[in-house]
Amino acid sequence: MNKKTSTVAFSNLIGSIIFLAVGIWAYIKTLSFPTVRGSYVQPATFSQIMLIGMLFFSVILLIQSIWNLTHLKQDSPAAEKTASLNVLKDRGVQYALIAILLCVAYVMLFKTFGYVLVSFIVCLAIMILIGKRKWLQMILVSLLVPLCMWLLFYILLKVNIPMGPLTFLRDLVDAVL
Amino acid sequence: MDFNLLITSYASVFTNLEVILMTLIGALGGILLGAIPGMTATMGVALLVPFSFGMDLIPAVGLLLGIYCGGMYGGSISAILIHTPGTPSAAATLIDGYPMTQKGQAGLALSVAMFASFCGGVIGALIMTFASPVIARAAMRFNSGEMFMLAIFGLSVIIAISGKSVVKGLISGFFGMVLCTVGLDPTNGIARFINRSQVSLYEGFAFIPALIGMFAVAEVIAGVERIVRGEEKHLVSHEKIKRVLPDGGTIKKIWPNILSGAVIGTFVGAIPGAGGDIAVFVSYGANKSFSRHPELWGTGIPNGVASTESANNGCSGGAMIPLLALGVPGDAVTAVLLGAFIMKGIQPGPMMYVTELPTVYGVFAALMLANLAMLLIGCAGVRFFTKIVSVEKTILYPIILVVSLLGAFSINKNVFDIGVCVGFGVFGWLMNKYEFPLSPILLTLILGPMCEQNYVRFMNLNHGDFTQIFHSPIAMAFLSLAVLSILYSVWNQNKINKAEAARKAAEREAAQA
Numbered sequence: 001m002n003k004k005t006s007t008v009a010f011s012n013l014i015g016s017i018i019f020l021a022v023g024i025w026a027y028i029k030t031l032s033f034p035t036v037r038g039s040y041v042q043p044a045t046f047s048q049i050m051l052i053g054m055l056f057f058s059v060i061l062l063i064q065s066i067w068n069l070t071h072l073k074q075d076s077p078a079a080e081k082t083a084s085l086n087v088l089k090d091r092g093v094q095y096a097l098i099a100i101l102l103c104v105a106y107v108m109l110f111k112t113f114g115y116v117l118v119s120f121i122v123c124l125a126i127m128i129l130i131g132k133r134k135w136l137q138m139i140l141v142s143l144l145v146p147l148c149m150w151l152l153f154y155i156l157l158k159v160n161i162p163m164g165p166l167t168f169l170r171d172l173v174d175a176v177l
Numbered sequence: 178m179d180f181n182l183l184i185t186s187y188a189s190v191f192t193n194l195e196v197i198l199m200t201l202i203g204a205l206g207g208i209l210l211g212a213i214p215g216m217t218a219t220m221g222v223a224l225l226v227p228f229s230f231g232m233d234l235i236p237a238v239g240l241l242l243g244i245y246c247g248g249m250y251g252g253s254i255s256a257i258l259i260h261t262p263g264t265p266s267a268a269a270t271l272i273d274g275y276p277m278t279q280k281g282q283a284g285l286a287l288s289v290a291m292f293a294s295f296c297g298g299v300i301g302a303l304i305m306t307f308a309s310p311v312i313a314r315a316a317m318r319f320n321s322g323e324m325f326m327l328a329i330f331g332l333s334v335i336i337a338i339s340g341k342s343v344v345k346g347l348i349s350g351f352f353g354m355v356l357c358t359v360g361l362d363p364t365n366g367i368a369r370f371i372n373r374s375q376v377s378l379y380e381g382f383a384f385i386p387a388l389i390g391m392f393a394v395a396e397v398i399a400g401v402e403r404i405v406r407g408e409e410k411h412l413v414s415h416e417k418i419k420r421v422l423p424d425g426g427t428i429k430k431i432w433p434n435i436l437s438g439a440v441i442g443t444f445v446g447a448i449p450g451a452g453g454d455i456a457v458f459v460s461y462g463a464n465k466s467f468s469r470h471p472e473l474w475g476t477g478i479p480n481g482v483a484s485t486e487s488a489n490n491g492c493s494g495g496a497m498i499p500l501l502a503l504g505v506p507g508d509a510v511t512a513v514l515l516g517a518f519i520m521k522g523i524q525p526g527p528m529m530y531v532t533e534l535p536t537v538y539g540v541f542a543a544l545m546l547a548n549l550a551m552l553l554i555g556c557a558g559v560r561f562f563t564k565i566v567s568v569e570k571t572i573l574y575p576i577i578l579v580v581s582l583l584g585a586f587s588i589n590k591n592v593f594d595i596g597v598c599v600g601f602g603v604f605g606w607l608m609n610k611y612e613f614p615l616s617p618i619l620l621t622l623i624l625g626p627m628c629e630q631n632y633v634r635f636m637n638l639n640h641g642d643f644t645q646i647f648h649s650p651i652a653m654a655f656l657s658l659a660v661l662s663i664l665y666s667v668w669n670q671n672k673i674n675k676a677e678a679a680r681k682a683a684e685r686e687a688a689q690a
Contacts, residue, residue, distance in 0.1 A: 008612070011611050012342075012345075012611075014611075015345075015611050015613060016348075019348055019352065022352075026355060026370070029370060030369075033367060033369060034367050036365045036367065039364070039365060039637065040636045040637050040640060040641035041364070041632070041633045041636045041637065041641075043362035043364075043365055043367035043369055044369070046358055046629045046632065046633070047355060047358040047369060047370075050351050050354040050355045050358065051351075051355055053347070053351040053354075054348055054351035054352055054355060057344050057347045057348045057351065058348055060344050061344050061345065061348065064344065075678070075681070075682060075685070076678075077341065077674070077677075077678065082611070083610040083611065085607075085610065091405055091406065092402040092403070092405045092406040093402065095401050095402060095405040096398050096399070096401055096402040096405075096606065099397070099398050099401040100398060100599075100602075100603055100606075103394065103398075103578070103582075103599040103602065103603075104599060106582060106595070106599070107592065107595050107596045107599055110586070110592050110595060111592055115583060115586075119579040119582075119583070122575075122578070122579065123575040123576070123578070123579050124575075126397075126401065126574065126575040126578065127571060127572070127575050129401065129405075130401055130404045130405060130571050130574070131404070131405075131571065132569075132571040132572070137572070141572055141575070141576065142575070145576050145579060145580070146579055146583075149579070149580060149583055150583075152228075153583065153587060157228065157230060157231040157232075157587070158231055159230065159231065159587045159590065160590065161583070161586065161587070162592075
């Protein structure tokens, strides 16, 4: 049988605690919303109803998980192995976190470096991250896909996308068209 | 029904080059994405919604419906060739489709799938054309209380799309409803969960970037994880395709299955929450039961493929009925379509049949055109699509990432939206990892505002007395339907869980033996 901490029941327990914590924090936050005189429904009312629902079902999941953990049977779905989130031991999680960091970097550099350049870097970095090593194919795909997408959005859909140091490409396309 | 306007709308759609081109592009994109295992029609529509930005409504709808119909058919290609359904709606196609490939009849299976998909889609579109105005006319009498209960009925679908755990689905649903309340209160303009300085969040989280994040970015992050762990299989097909459409003899054999599959698919699709994945099994089961030779089903016969493929494409017309007539999406894809309509400034629902009748008829025509586009693209490219199932994920995931992040930006031309997209991507990855379903959040992001606005309006009109809603027979009918839907879904889920447990126990015993 799987270790208790790596079962679905345990991950449900953690999940229910997280949703309970978020729900309680959000409910306390709604108490500070201003009230409106003469309105039968206050700005906080709908949020509070939904939060009570979320808290109620989080408590049910918490009770279910504790019950499942204390009465764990080998063949029950609650005893199945759950997905890992161990950053120290699991290479998959480590690489997923690097991919997330690349996405965050993408957001931060988007305006400065522009879409084509930042997409080229992130696209290439992710291919390297997941072990692709056909360099010509990687460079061509990383360069051509963002370039074609930019052209499509700029020419056909008339969406102006930040281009950073490559802004001259926009002038070039304008001159050609 | 105004038949003159209907014919004029059909003529204007079928002669508009922009609509034809966009629908063909949509069908191509849908088939390509549908053929790749793991890429769903929801993800395809989410990825390509930003491309509809800047277009007129009907070409944009043509593009999205093209993806929808193309995705439904595309899923069958990998199901038939490599025993892996490209989309959940093609899950039943492999029962007879793959044995046909093993018998050397891959070409026949693909041609039957395409022909049945086309016929199913056309029948579904016809039923939609004549059924949705009737429902919309009845819905015209709804007031805020009834609209509130209609939204509740739409939200009851959450249970059906919750997957293994109903409790987890409900937590996701309520969390999604809370997310809807972030921003300015629609009635009084009070800031909720934000500061007055957070201008980008005044209208809450932008729907399309959130959607792209949860369904595309989350998939890329999970894909990176799977590739690194070596869990991502590289599937390859070497089948050679000789014919693109079935011959007369085969059509004669399969037409009853196509007809019944299309009707079943349309009606199942019209029930909110019951999508193509349910319709195909209902249709397969019904057709097998009424067959003269049920023992042949599952051994690789064209009738099996025809019954499932006509059902999943019939579903696309069925799912459009509640979307257009009531403003309630029937499944995840129509929820995205609803978001696209709202983005274009049009609110689907009964009033659409009064204020936007030419648009409604244009949508009917666009769905018909989308099915035709799927047939044309399918016939022209079937040999190429058989190769797409072998595409390398190491190339595909980075492309999906840069395309989806650009899509998130292009909606409001706001870098903040890319941040929202990445944020929802990480959130979606974590939720998927711990099996908290994402579809309820998608549904609540769409139906939440409708639910809140009608609740507030009803309460203010009735001086805060909620019990007044019990005096409305229509509202009570919706409440009863919601309760029935919840009870049926819970019962159905229990049945599925029990069957799954029995299957696993049998597998374990077999392994031990």
